[in-house]
Amino acid sequence: MSSELRLKKLRGSGGYVMATVTDQQQMKGNLGGPDLFLAPMGRLDSQKITKHFCNTCEKEFEGPPKIKYENPNEEVAENLILAEKGQYICNSCNAVIAEYREFRKPNETVEVGSAKPLETSQTTQISQPEPVQVKPEITSATQPGPATTVSSIEGLAVYDENAKIVGKAKQVGIDSNQSVVLLVIKNDGTEGSIPWNSIRKVGEVILLGSPAVAAQLGKCANCGFSNKEGSKFCEECGSKLQ
């Protein structure tokens, strides 16, 4: 793969920057449309940024914007760590030009588990709406502390297995079966929920639908044996399959 650098316009929610990016970075920033987005690309080397445009100032400035970030290394779900969150900030008026979040999975071979409540540490948090979905009484068994949601994933674009955009992540909640679900604002503005176990990857975007889930069809909830798809009963232990 070529490591050729190209000068590109990278959009954020409050403006854009002009930066030289690698092919790989371009691929990250390409969400399927004609534009490249800063949010999925994470933190760029500010030396690679030549200009920034601030929507608030309605002006283009020479040089990079300020980049402010922190590394909370906060476990927002089982096996899912919010490694870094940052903002590109207008040098002139301090408006936010773009925001990003980087997640990592400490154990790549294991799927992301159920949501954990965020510690309510108020550092330099970006204003986060009050969670409403997770009720304290249903989270007490495995999730001590104040019940809250993985608001760090709020606003991330959600894509299905065909790389079609489904909507935007709203928050993690718990449905009537007490299963962890991802609440999504769909493209048409309505709200929907997606079982947490159908999330394949959470990174700069949320990717759904997965071979992993497909492989679980026929998996026995009792003993874990992988039965043929469509099996009614487990070959190993005889339990009824879902």
Ligand SMILES: [Zn+2]
């Ligand atoms: Zn500005």
Ligand SMILES: [Zn+2]
């Ligand atoms: Zn079984």
